Amino acid sequence: MALPNGRPDLDAIARAHGATGAVLPADAPAGPGPRLLELRGAPARPAELEALAAGLGESDLVLLWVRDRGEDTATLAAWRDAVWPLLHLGAIWTAGADGLRRTTLQGSESLAGAGGWEGAVLVGSRRSHVLAPDSTAQKFDANAKGWDGEPGTPGYGHFRWMRRLVARQAGRPEGAARSFRRILDFGSGAGWVGIEAALQNPGASLAAFDPSPAMVEIASANAKASGLADFTGRVGFGEDPPFPAEGEDPYDLVLSSGVISFSPDHEAWLDGLARTVAPGGTLVVGDIHGGSRGFQRRRRSKPLLPVRELSACTRDQVRAGLEARGFRFHRWFGYQLSRPVPELMHLDATRLGGVLARPLLGLNRLAAGADRLLGSPAQDLFDSWVMRLHRPS
Numbered sequence: 001m002a003l004p005n006g007r008p009d010l011d012a013i014a015r016a017h018g019a020t021g022a023v024l025p026a027d028a029p030a031g032p033g034p035r036l037l038e039l040r041g042a043p044a045r046p047a048e049l050e051a052l053a054a055g056l057g058e059s060d061l062v063l064l065w066v067r068d069r070g071e072d073t074a075t076l077a078a079w080r081d082a083v084w085p086l087l088h089l090g091a092i093w094t095a096g097a098d099g100l101r102r103t104t105l106q107g108s109e110s111l112a113g114a115g116g117w118e119g120a121v122l123v124g125s126r127r128s129h130v131l132a133p134d135s136t137a138q139k140f141d142a143n144a145k146g147w148d149g150e151p152g153t154p155g156y157g158h159f160r161w162m163r164r165l166v167a168r169q170a171g172r173p174e175g176a177a178r179s180f181r182r183i184l185d186f187g188s189g190a191g192w193v194g195i196e197a198a199l200q201n202p203g204a205s206l207a208a209f210d211p212s213p214a215m216v217e218i219a220s221a222n223a224k225a226s227g228l229a230d231f232t233g234r235v236g237f238g239e240d241p242p243f244p245a246e247g248e249d250p251y252d253l254v255l256s257s258g259v260i261s262f263s264p265d266h267e268a269w270l271d272g273l274a275r276t277v278a279p280g281g282t283l284v285v286g287d288i289h290g291g292s293r294g295f296q297r298r299r300r301s302k303p304l305l306p307v308r309e310l311s312a313c314t315r316d317q318v319r320a321g322l323e324a325r326g327f328r329f330h331r332w333f334g335y336q337l338s339r340p341v342p343e344l345m346h347l348d349a350t351r352l353g354g355v356l357a358r359p360l361l362g363l364n365r366l367a368a369g370a371d372r373l374l375g376s377p378a379q380d381l382f383d384s385w386v387m388r389l390h391r392p393s
């Protein structure tokens with residue numbers, strides 16, 4: 001992967017990521033083909049970024065060749081932030097004394113053909129392409145079983161507890177009704193949040209949608225196995241939700257957990273969400289907290305991060321967005337203790353056979369309960385947030 005003059009073989013790197021054709025300079029006029037951005041000095045927003053954005057096709061790759069201090073992970077993480085939100089990095093190629101390596105979110109491998117250049121080549125794509133509808137549906141179809149949780153594994157109790165906790169935030173409807181009658185799970189995944197809510201409101205109908213057909217199938221099977229008689233699943237996206245269809249009513253309870261960070265357009269997603277809630281209805285929405293202790297540390301120390309971690313909204317942004325759409329905020333709190341609890345859970349699941357699962361779940365329950373009781377003064381100690389809102393009649 002080296003050329004005689006000490007340059008990395010950028011065309012070969014681009015080809016290894018599925019691109020065809022020669023790598024073009026950042027400011028090449030619009031047209032298909034991978035692009036090259038050379039980065040030097042201290043990380044800062046590159047001056048060529050605007051020209052690059054103008055000429056770059058939706059699915060074109062960008063190779064960012066970091067020519068100084070290319071193997072220092074903190075520097076690479078700072079370059080990642082400098083090109084965000086136009087680009088998201090999917091891979092890093094490094095060359096140096098120990099040969100050529102390619103690192104992706106799935107891991108790192110040593111490659112033949114090293115030498116001849118030093119530094120790092122970062123492989124980026126448009127954020128909008130990484131979060132495009134087709135990529136999302138494919139990604140979740142491929143790993144649908146993984147998002148369903150696996151009964152009997154050390155993490156399963158925690159997985160189900162989080163879904164139950166979110167569902168419980170619905171509480172009781174405002175006004176005279178004793179329970180919710182029509183419930184929607186907005187970006188349902190395997191369906192557990194909506195299922196828990198429906199189980200807490202016997203006789204309610206449950207509607208659920210997700211971009212991934214495989215997820216909708218799993219949600220439907222889970223609803224049936226949980227004894228829910230009235231379940232309807234559809235495939236669709238939050239930005240243009242498939243519920244309520246024309247002629248159908250909006251819902252008196254809508255829940256959406258862990259979804260907005262996957263959306264390429266938060267405003268369109270919030271518009272879609274708001275549309276599904278009936279006047280007088282209740283909305284429970286939650287997601288990851290990108291500013292938590294653990295996520296902040298990952299941000300500083302890891303150049304490659306899932307697009308969702310970088311794209312997450314703060315809870316203040318979501319609250320303000322929903323208040324602007326007429327919702328009345330009720331309460332919020334943090335749950336899922338941040339670093340080092342997830343790291344301990346991973347260690348427990350992979351090395352300790354689950355002996356810590358119960359104490360760690362107990363700690364999480366206690367901490368979430370305390371944060372809720374106190375009005376959530378400690379958001380940064382938690383990796384996730386949840387809030388409840390009401391749509392006035």
Ligand SMILES: C[S@@+](CC[C@H](N)C(=O)[O-])C[C@H]1O[C@@H](n2cnc3c(N)ncnc32)[C@H](O)[C@@H]1O
Pocket residue numbers: 136140147163186187188189190191192193210211212215236237238239256257258259262263264269
């Ligand atoms: C982290 S999972 C959460 C699933 C479920 N709500 C839960 O709490 O278990 C995120 C889900 O959001 C879905 N999703 C991604 N982008 C979406 C979008 N724009 N609109 C609606 N759902 C989306 C994914 O297919 C995936 O099933």
